[in-house]
Amino acid sequence: MGFWSGKYVAVAIGGGIAAYKSLELLRLLREEGARVVVIATAAALHFVTTLTLQALSGHVVRSDLFTPSETDGMDHIRLAQEVDLLVIAPATADLLARMAGGHGDDLLTTLLLARTGPVLLAPAMNVAMWNHPATQRNVVQLQADGITLVGPEHGLLACGDQGQGRMTEPAHILEAGRRLLAPKPWKGRAVLITAGPTQENWDPVRYLSNRSSGRMGWAVAQAALRAGAEVTLIHGPVAMPPPQGAEAIAVVSAQQMYEATLSCWESASATRPFAAAILTAAVADFRPAVQQPGKIKKSSTEPGQQSQLALSQNPDILATLAERANHMAQAGQTPPVVVGFAAETDATLDSTGSVSPLVRQKLARKGCDLLVVNNVLAPGCGFGSSTNQVTLLHRSGDTVAWPLLDKDEVGERLLDYLVHLLV
């Protein structure tokens, strides 16, 4: 069952051109199993029709405070209290002003005054309107009132201007809503995550790499952010933008990932050490021993002749961090929980359901607290897939095998498992 399944969400739509994007938000919420009620301002109905909103939400659309036929048996005060989340998307400059001023002159503003639970605003407007001191003043006031804002984003605006003012994409609004509602056991804690593949240059056009998509690391980072953690995400070349709110550091090679990871670890140790380091990256074990400055010509070998590529070993980031954590523990300090991922191509569990000796040896060799092991050749597992089936092996010998799950859920369960290991 997904996060939104059974959640009750009020989507309020303001009168801006971005109102058309809110149709997608409604669709996504319904698809995820949420119960949705739409409140449209009078201006919003100039941009999208009642019929469309009704069809997408599956409920009567509410717009007017004084039309009894719209109430669907609920008054606005009850609605304000009953919904799990109130999302206002798009929130126009005028709506921000009326909300910040505590007005209650239409259904939406009245609803907001009666609301004590979470409210998420997705502003959308022209860049000059967004930057106007009055709007910025209202934003500060709304935040002080406990309202959460997502966006607006930079980009090309409907009016043709370029700048900050675009409404955040519906999928990201959904993610922001999820973060807002999720419990926050990691609040005040920092987490270091590595993700994605590394690329090891051979010459200016060729490199050695692997099939990692970064999706597992992204899911872990999202889960940590939702749980309230501050996330530093050091990642190799991937096709996805980093999760919003993470401090993302992009690297290319294993050596760069090693240096970036150690530098983050060091600077955190001097102030507030990480609570956990979760190393999901598929780091290349080897790199070409010599990087050629120019493209290697095919003519440098005879046809049919074999050529050799000498490889050097890359440093092991996980083993290095685990060693440092173990030193901290010996010195009486509280070290971060260090977690490695092991992508295996053999069965990770034997016929009796226990972890194979090879995996136990890897945990001992790496010296980390926990290994998350998966068989990348099993159906639905491994690189690029949206699901994964993992077994957790703790240094205490504790073993937990989870069924095939969405990578998102693996991330959530992992953060939940780890928070119980923290002192």
Ligand code: C5P
């Ligand atoms: O040894 P193996 O590559 O199977 O170990 C996988 C785990 O070790 C992953 O957590 C990966 O991020 C980490 N690793 C690392 N540095 C390396 C190789 C692997 O941190 N050079």
